[in-house]
Amino acid sequence: MLLSNTEFCRDIECFLELFEEAFGRRATKEYFLWRYADKPIDDFLPINIFIENGKFIANYSANPIVLTYKGGDLPFLLSMTTMTRPGYEGKGLPAKLGNELYRWASAKGIFGVIGFPNNKIHYIRRIKLGWEDIYEVPMFSLTEFSDRKFKSEAITPSNRINGEIESP
Secondary structure (H helix, E strand, C coil): CEEEHHHHHHCHHHHHHHHHHHHCCCCCHHHHHHHHHCCCCCCEEEEEEEEECCEEEEEEEEEEEEEEECCEEEEEEEECCCEECCCCCCCCHHHHHHHHHHHHHHHCCCCEEECCCCHHHHHHHHHHCCCCCCCCCCCCCCCCCCCCCCCCCCCCHHHHHCCCCCCC
């Protein structure tokens, strides 16, 4: 399903509810507007949604982007958050929705899709959607800040470079 920004904004509460059900935490409306709707390229959002009894059950979404290759601009999609409501896992919804979205994109002249899948969707994208790994991106996490001491509240590239941040 192709949504305009207006349609996405109209249904944003349904997306927020699906996100909370799928990931166990609530996202803000502002975050979703920034992530999906505040795009300078076009007024469409490639989002494929499975709806049952008026509830959003699963979605596969992407953002239109432009990549430059050998001096030319190519239309691409950046794969976004794939969500499935608990109780609907294992029914092939991400693969079905993704393949439908890719067929639509191909018909529209979109050159390809890129993305950074997490461990949960990586297998589906490779096996069921035909993705190829081109590089494994290292993932890091820092969850404890209590032992860190900074000279200022704001960390910027300039104060990091200028040595204004103390080492732990």
